[in-house]
Amino acid sequence: MSRFEGKVAIVTGSASGMGKATALRLASEGAKVVLADINEEGNQATAAEIDAAGGVCSAFAFNAMEEESCKALVANAVETYGQLDVLVNVAGIAGFYHLEELTNDIFQRFMSINMTSVFTLCREAIPHLKKTKGNIVNFASLNSKTMTAYQTAYCASKAAVLAITKCIAQEFEADGVRANAICPGGIETPLVQGIRFPEEINRRLLANLQPLGRRGTADEVAALAAFLASDEASYISGEDIFIDGGARSAI
Numbered sequence: 001m002s003r004f005e006g007k008v009a010i011v012t013g014s015a016s017g018m019g020k021a022t023a024l025r026l027a028s029e030g031a032k033v034v035l036a037d038i039n040e041e042g043n044q045a046t047a048a049e050i051d052a053a054g055g056v057c058s059a060f061a062f063n064a065m066e067e068e069s070c071k072a073l074v075a076n077a078v079e080t081y082g083q084l085d086v087l088v089n090v091a092g093i094a095g096f097y098h099l100e101e102l103t104n105d106i107f108q109r110f111m112s113i114n115m116t117s118v119f120t121l122c123r124e125a126i127p128h129l130k131k132t133k134g135n136i137v138n139f140a141s142l143n144s145k146t147m148t149a150y151q152t153a154y155c156a157s158k159a160a161v162l163a164i165t166k167c168i169a170q171e172f173e174a175d176g177v178r179a180n181a182i183c184p185g186g187i188e189t190p191l192v193q194g195i196r197f198p199e200e201i202n203r204r205l206l207a208n209l210q211p212l213g214r215r216g217t218a219d220e221v222a223a224l225a226a227f228l229a230s231d232e233a234s235y236i237s238g239e240d241i242f243i244d245g246g247a248r249s250a251i
């Protein structure tokens, strides 16, 4: 299948987990992919996998916390490949904190990486996406609608991603630009494997985090991202699509 032949995509968070899986998937379907991550070694490894499979990509050292880096990423993609068709915002962090230990610095870090970078990259990409009638796929979370104890910063940042996505979908609908959000439940990635809980938490309050049966895979989410980014989803915009094995409907 070559749904992305002739298309150019930016994928953030491409060094690991769902960003990596999405980058590999888009490249395997013909997209030229700009890989953007703060983890340069991981990003080079993703690039090497795409190269080995005969795909086209370039790796960009990117820090989602810096506005200039977001601007440079979009400019680099357009300079390198001449256009931009798809922006997939995957880079993000997660973590659990007692509210009393959630300092403003930590809170701002969540907002900066998970929310502000998404806003900035969308704003920078829009003029180029208007030219190609392209689209945006933003990674939110099950926790953008289902709020959880000890995740005030994470949930706030991900709820904001939905708001940003839906506002953009409305504002640029007439220009033929779509924007959608993916809301994963528990997906088996390095992020989830690295989660540490603070001491003395009330585990009963985390009951809604239990996945149904199993965790999802990064490839299952990448398949959804590729569908939403493709012309097959041409009448889908402003949506939040949950991919959580049924967890949300059980809450």
Ligand SMILES: NC(=O)c1ccc[n+]([C@@H]2O[C@H](COP(=O)([O-])OP(=O)(O)OC[C@H]3O[C@@H](n4cnc5c(N)ncnc54)[C@H](O)[C@@H]3O)[C@@H](O)[C@H]2O)c1
Pocket (backbone or CB within 6 Å): 012, 013, 014, 015, 016, 017, 018, 019, 036, 037, 038, 039, 042, 062, 063, 064, 065, 090, 091, 092, 093, 094, 113, 139, 140, 141, 142, 143, 183, 184, 185, 186, 187, 188, 189, 190, 191, 192
């Ligand atoms: N894994 C899950 O269960 C789950 C569930 C819901 C939502 N999500 C969201 O999906 C996205 C991907 O998660 P994942 O599980 O694949 O995580 P992951 O940790 O495997 O990958 C995240 C990537 O983001 C990059 N990143 C972090 N901070 C960055 C920064 N400042 N600048 C540039 N890159 C940065 C990391 O280097 C990493 O490669 C995240 O936004 C996460 O919040 C994950």
